[in-house]
Amino acid sequence: MSDQDIEKLETRCPRLGxxxxxxxxLISGEDDAICWKVLDCWxxxxxxxxxxxxxxSETDFNELMARAEKPKNKISSIIEIAEKAKKKLED
Ligand code: SF4
Structure with a gap:
């Protein structure tokens, strides 16, 4: 798939609904930068x-990776939710 084709792809934005x-x-983040949820959404x-x-650029890419919300696999999400629920019951 070409970059132009990729840029035309559509998904449902969880922020805009x-x-x-x-x-x-690519331009919807702070100061027209890339949205920090880009990895998780796509x-x-x-x-x-x-x-x-x-x-x-390598610098921009590394900066985005450091602050971007990473996709979680389903097992990690389930474990995280279970741990939060367990902690809540203990409190
Ligand atoms: S990356 Fe940001 S703007 Fe794009 S769909 Fe996800 S939340 Fe919406």
Whole structure:
């Protein structure tokens, strides 16, 4: 898939509650930067990390990786929820 095709892909934005294109995610963060949820929202649709690595400077890419919300696999999410529930019962 070309970069142009990728930028036209659409998904439902959890922040806006409506469908948006990947192109929008590239400019919807603070100061028109990439949205910090970009990995979490797109990893199931295409190789978003590969796209960003190819199209960003190494510094910008590493900075995004450091602050971006990473996708969690279902097992990790379930364990996290169970641990929170257990802690709440203990308190
Ligand atoms: S990356 Fe940001 S703007 Fe794009 S769909 Fe996710 S929350 Fe919405």
């Amino acid at each position: 409506s469908p948006i294109s990947f192109q929008y995610c 990893w199931e649709i295409f190789d978003v990390e590969g796209y960003l690595k190819k199209n960003m």
